Amino acid sequence: MSHYFDHAATSPMREAAREAWLRHAGHRNAGGQYASGRAARGALEGAREEIAALLGAEPVEVVFTGSGTEADNIAVLGLYRASALNRAVGSAVEHPAVREALAHLGSREGAEVEWLPVDAGGHVCDLSALDRPAAVATCMYANNETGALQPVERVVAAARAVGTPVHIDAVQALGRCAVDFRALGATTLAGSAHKFGGPRGVGLLLARRSPAPQPPLFGGGQERGLRPGTQDVAGAAATAAALREALAEREAEARRQGLLRDRLLREVLATVEDVRVNTAQPALPGHLSLSFPGAEGDSLIMLLDSLGVEAATGSACHSGVNRASEVLLAMGVPEREARGTVRFTLGPETSEKDVEYLAAHLPGVVRRARAAGMA
Numbered sequence: 369m370s371h372y373f374d375h376a377a378t379s380p381m382r383e384a385a386r387e388a389w390l391r392h393a394g395h396r397n398a399g400g401q402y403a404s405g406r407a408a409r410g411a412l413e414g415a416r417e418e419i420a421a422l423l424g425a426e427p428v429e430v431v432f433t434g435s436g437t438e439a440d441n442i443a444v445l446g447l448y449r450a451s452a453l454n455r456a457v458g459s460a461v462e463h464p465a466v467r468e469a470l471a472h473l474g475s476r477e478g479a480e481v482e483w484l485p486v487d488a489g490g491h492v493c494d495l496s497a498l499d500r501p502a503a504v505a506t507c508m509y510a511n512n513e514t515g516a517l518q519p520v521e522r523v524v525a526a527a528r529a530v531g532t533p534v535h536i537d538a539v540q541a542l543g544r545c546a547v548d549f550r551a552l553g554a555t556t557l558a559g560s561a562h563k564f565g566g567p568r569g570v571g572l573l574l575a576r577r578s579p580a581p582q583p584p585l586f587g588g589g590q591e592r593g594l595r596p597g598t599q600d601v602a603g604a605a606a607t608a609a610a611l612r613e614a615l616a617e618r619e620a621e622a623r624r625q626g627l628l629r630d631r632l633l634r635e636v637l638a639t640v641e642d643v644r645v646n647t648a649q650p651a652l653p654g655h656l657s658l659s660f661p662g663a664e665g666d667s668l669i670m671l672l673d674s675l676g677v678e679a680a681t682g683s684a685c686h687s688g689v690n691r692a693s694e695v696l697l698a699m700g701v702p703e704r705e706a707r708g709t710v711r712f713t714l715g716p717e718t719s720e721k722d723v724e725y726l727a728a729h730l731p732g733v734v735r736r737a738r739a740a741g742m743a
């Protein structure tokens with residue numbers, strides 16, 4: 369039996385989402401002007417309306433995309449290109465979907481990119497780069513590696529005070545936090561269905577009417593022209609069903625997962641020496657990022673896997689080289705420690721038994737990984 373601790377990477381599809389997906393899998397093209405097209409459009413628009421209501425947006429502001437990555441790219445590149453300014457600001461701990469888009473603007477489109485620094489807990493701590501107007505400012509709602517909740521309200525207020533459009537990457541937060549697009553006041557916001565029990569391959573972009581991103585894709589004009597292409601009706605319906613359920617159980621799950629996470633942390637600190645805790649409050653309730661100096665992250669992951677525990681280092685490994693996470697380096701974690709990191713992320717079906725099993729096996733895993741040493 370496997371013990372799954374990688375819900376930040378993807379969460380199993382909820383039963384309600386599978387049912388909605390199957391119910392709508394037979395739809396034809398939602399652009400069709402005949403009866404079956406109207407039926408498809410009805411289902412698509414129903415999903416859009418429900419998602420809008422759940423997230424405090426208007427239906428016209430909900431744009432279905434193919435992933436969270438795509439939503440982030442459309443927003444960051446599109447808002448930059450829609451502006452006459454050539455400055456862009458992002459936090460130092462953005463997901464590659466945002467970080468690489470900003471880096472592209474810097475290296476290929478003449479943008480002057482500035483990064484908002486974070487403190488040792490991974491929270492954005494200095495907003496002064498937002499004092500000057502920019503084409504786009506972007507800050508994630510919650511960090512994917514540490515779970516750190518960012519001061520997005522203050523980021524939006526500071527950016528808007530000088531007329532800068534703001535993008536919020538809420539991929540880790542949707543379904544886990546009470547996100548209200550209108551109250552937040554952001555220009556655009558990205559989400560991803562598979563993080564809250566919807567299907568993989570469906571992203572959400574909330575985009576105000578104005579200022580609208582300049583579309584980076586060209587085609588038949590679907591999704592306000594921001595994400596042209598024949599729409600995935602079943603995926604949209606399944607996303608709405610998953611979000612409805614995730615938000616209905618959100619508070620109870622946050623409490624439950626928070627208690628399990630705290631218990632795991634207590635047991636690890638009591639049984640393993642020299643542990644660095646990278647997850648600092650305020651953070652998502654199901655996240656726990658830990659570093660074990662002297663061990664290589666890859667070794668820890670492989671040893672855990674051999675015992676049926678599925679967890680991630682939290683950072684992408686490029687061509688087999690175990691690199692330290694840029695997020696942890698931005699927090700000031702020394703490289704050697706950052707390389708020995710494992711991210712445990714809990715989800716709706718994580719049980720006490722999973723946590724007990726992990727807590728019982730982790731000390732041995734760390735011992736063996738430390739004995740194997742660093743590459």
Ligand code: PLP
Pocket residue numbers: 376377435436437438440463465508510511512537538539540560561571
């Ligand atoms: N942004 C954040 C914060 C994420 O955690 C992820 C996925 O891990 C993404 C964006 C990309 O989402 P997707 O996997 O849907 O492309």
